[in-house]
Amino acid sequence: MTEEKKDLGTGSSRRNFIKTTALAAAGFMIVPRHVLGGRGFLAPSDRLMVAAVGAGGKGQSNIANIYKGGKSEIAFLCDVDDRRAAASVKAFPKAKYYRDYREMLDKDGKNLDAVVVSTPDHNHAMIAMAAMQLGKHVYVEKPLSHDIYEARKLTEAANRYQVVTQMGNQGSSGDGVRQLQDWIDAGVIGKVENVYCWTDRPSWPQGVLWPSTNGEIPKELDWDLWLGSAPYKPFIDKLVPFNWRGWWDYGTGAIGDMGCHLVEPPFRVLGLDTPIDVQCSVGSIYVDEFKRGYFPDSCPPSSHVIMTFEKTKKTKGNLQIHWMDGGIKPARPEELLPNEPFGANGVLFEGTKGKMMCDVYGANPRLLPLTKNAEDRTKKRTERVPGGVDGHYWQWAEAAIAGYGKMKLSSPFEIAGPLTETLLIANLAIRGTDVQKPKENGKGFSYPGRDIKLLWDKQNLRVTNFDDVNQFVKREYRQGWSLGV
Structure with a gap:
């Protein structure tokens, strides 16, 4: 069985299908999103339910800009560093907070529509891929990936799973x-x-x-989760939150x-x-x-x-x-x-x-x-893109609400991948x-x-x-x- 067929035919997708069938038979007129399920489905009257993996720094500005478009609800926040996430947690107090994106997708994947990835480069691809395989639309901070192979696979996956994608090079909408x-x-x-x-x-x-x-690992930071796909190394001072960019294990x-x-x-x-x-x-x-x-x-x-x-x-x-x-x-x-x-x-x-x-x-x-x-x-x-550079975020959210293939985007993976x-x-x-x-x-x-x-x-x-x-x-x-x- 292929990965795509497995996603469509087992687990939460199958359970959602059974629930949907039962509710339809009972004559319900309004069905919640988590019951409807389906790959990239979004009720036309709904707001986009967004999960942010990486809630501090650039992640904070990404989700704030997406929220300002008026079509999105920041429903879930995920960050390995509680210090960095604090401002977003305060700004979106109703959002459920996680440290591990895998736990978030496992427990609440059925309750979200889209994922914003704003982590260091070395973890972009595996988080985005996990979300796309669940049929979630994704916005990924630049660069799209750490490795060439990852970029190619993400580009292929966007088409395979038919989800709306955008890379965070907002100037492409200017x-x-x-x-x-x-x-x-x-x-x-x-x-x-x-x-x-x-x-x-x-x-x-x-x-x-x-x-x-x-260095001494701050109590607010889960160092192992921060490392993610990278080789294990002891924590050093000043690597987080920004100086990782100069090391090949993490940055580009x-x-x-x-x-x-x-x-x-x-x-x-x-x-x-x-x-x-x-x-x-x-x-x-x-x-x-x-x-x-x-x-x-x-x-x-x-x-x-x-x-x-x-x-x-x-x-x-x-x-x-x-x-x-x-x-x-x-x-x-x-x-x-x-x-x-x-x-x-x-x-x-x-x-x-x-x-x-x-x-x-x-x-x-x-x-x-x-x-x-x-x-x-x-x-x-x-x-021109309405809103210019700011419209880069709103364009993605609106395209996700409209559904795959319904709207033109400035930096979908078919463009962002080769770049x-x-x-x-x-x-x-x-x-x-x-x-x-x-x-x-x-x-x-x-x-x-x-x-x-x-x-x-x-x-x-x-x-x-x-x-x-x-x-x-x-x-x-x-x-x-x-x-x-």
């Missing part, structure tokens, strides 16, 4: 990226030749060794954090798919006068990644996107005057007829030189620079992944010319944790 689309479609800058994306992140430690001194570095906001505009408006090859250079931390530090557990302090994409109708030929983090930026465009701001985070499109820029989230789109913007008369042809894969393929190149092998003469080590271009096989999810990095395509989960596929 007016800015739609203005960029209008300019591209109208040929204002011609065919695009190169794109540059840059960020001042990381704003957390990277290029460091795991601390040798263990600067490109995982900001790439969904900066690479997304060119990925969308140029109609790109995952890259065909990727190469990079990374910043160094020197441990002595002659040798670069070796920190395989931690992302580097800075990187410059070049991703090559196959030609589309909007590009001159195969396109290169340059990703730069750690404060590295491309050269200022000649069209910018000396004192006109270039921005700490941004995107630059170079076309055959001109250039255009935007900030993070696709905000503040502008043609270069800036004087062109006052003269621009390009018609708005790309449909996430793209960013994680870039991370293969970054991680490959720390692949260490003993030299043949036995004196020291070599780093064969530092000076090569990785060739990507999309269908088989593997690098074809440097097998050492394929171990990072699909990691091994800690015993007791599973993606469920």
Whole structure:
């Protein structure tokens, strides 16, 4: 029996079916949601009953924004850290509180319609998958997953289980990226030749060794549940709630954090798919006068990644996107005057007829030189999302109420999945620079992944010319944790 058939034919779904049949026979006119059951079913007059896994930090803002749309009830809160969840617990006092999402889905899965996942990256996929397999709509914070394999499986699962999905890159619903689309479609800058994306992140430690001194686990934190799918390690100070981003076991570095906001505009408006090859250079931390530090557990302090994409109708030929983090930026465009701001985070499109820029989230789109913007008369042809960036949350809730396939979304997994894969393929190149092998003469080590271009096989999810990095395509989960596929 397949997993899909098992979900549909046994357990709570079967019990709900029996209850529904009995009530119908008795002549009931109004049937509660938990009796109706069904995959993604929602009574038209109902509000969306939402469960939040990760209720603090970004989770707090996610559920607050979803609630502000007026169509959702925050019915369940789940967090492994009571300190982080405190503000949401206060804001939604009627919500039932859990620490373990598995217990929540097991006990109250029949009473909820949708799940918002706002945990660290390494636990995104297994929580989202568990919810989708119960027929629940999901909103997952960016990046969609920690591993390429997970992103592919989530994309497939969204279609298989026919649930409404959205990734938390809210800029994809903004007016800015739609203005960029209008300019591209109208040929204002011609065919695009190169794109540059840059960020001042990381704003957390990277290029460091795991601390040798263990910390004391706060009584409000369940450390084992926080680790989830990741290998067991003793608790260290300052890892939670934010510095986990710089460690490969939990985070995806600067490109995982900001790439969904900066690479997304060119990925969308140029109609790109995952890259065909990727190469990079990374910043160094020197441990002595002659040798670069070796920190395989931690992302580097800075990187410059070049991703090559196959030609589309909007590009001159195969396109290169340059990703730069750690404060590295491309050269200022000649069209910018000396004192006109270039921005700490941004995107630059170079076309055959001109250039255009935007900030993070696709905000503040502008043609270069800036004087062109006052003269621009390009018609708005790309449909805007009501509410713009804020509408990203409301759009998902309304689509979930309408049902699978009834409404268009800005970042469903069919779009968010390939975008996430793209960013994680870039991370293969970054991680490959720390692949260490003993030299043949036995004196020291070599780093064969530092000076090569990785060739990507999309269908088989593997690098074809440097097998050492394929171990990072699909990691091994800690015993007791599973993606469920």
